[in-house]
Amino acid sequence: MLRYLACSLLFSLGLAQGLELHIPAFASGQIPAKYTCVGENLSPGFTFAHLPPGTKSLALLFWDPEFPKGLIPRWVLYDLPPTAEVGEGLARAAALPNGLKQGQNGLGKIGYDGPCPAKSAPYQIDLYALNVATLGLPPGAAWHQVKAAIQKHRLQEAIVKVSFRR
Structure with missing residues (x-):
């Protein structure tokens, strides 16, 4: 009970902040063509802040929540060290430096597959x-494998919602 009260007090005073995801290229809420099938199809760079205590790694899932034929993963990243930086245009390789791994996108390929509505x-x-x-x-690894593993080890989640219009 005391722990609950302490956490409530920290949040109400604005002293505790949740996990944050920053994608500078998507700051307007729109995905620029450069990051889609009509452009260079580059993966965006991103940063994060306010990691919760006990964070040992991060995972990122980029997906299409309204695809008519079911979920379409656009990017699956996991085993990202909490001190790493992710720059724009990540190589389409399953294993990357610093232990970072990429999973299969909706096309069954490795790495980023930008929006293409x-x-x-x-x-x-x-x-x-x-x-x-x-x-x-x-x-x-496949999306469903990564998602299931995340659910077992999740401390906190940050969500960014964006859109793309042709």
């Missing part, structure tokens, strides 16, 4: 703070 569509990017240094999955 016929007209316009919303997208969601979820960043998870995890209590393990690795999810124990091999490079190139």
Whole structure:
């Protein structure tokens, strides 16, 4: 009970902040063409802040929540060290420096697959703070494997919602 009261007090005073995900290229809420199939299809760079205590790694899932035929993963990143930086245009390789791994996108390929709607569509990017240094999955894991592993080790989540219009 005392712990609950202390946490409530910290949040009410604005002294405790939740996990934050910052994607400078998407700051307007719109995805520039450069990061889509009509542009260079580059993965965006991102930063994070206010990691919760006990964070040992991060995972990021970028997906299309309203695709008519079911969920379409656009980018699956996991085993990201909490001190790493992710720059724009990440290589499309399953295993990257610093232990970072990429999983399969909606096309069954490794790495980022930018939005490609016929007209316009919303997208969601979820960043998870995890209590393990690795999810124990091999490079190139499928979305459902990564998502299931995240649920077992999740400390906090930050969500960014954006859209793309042709």
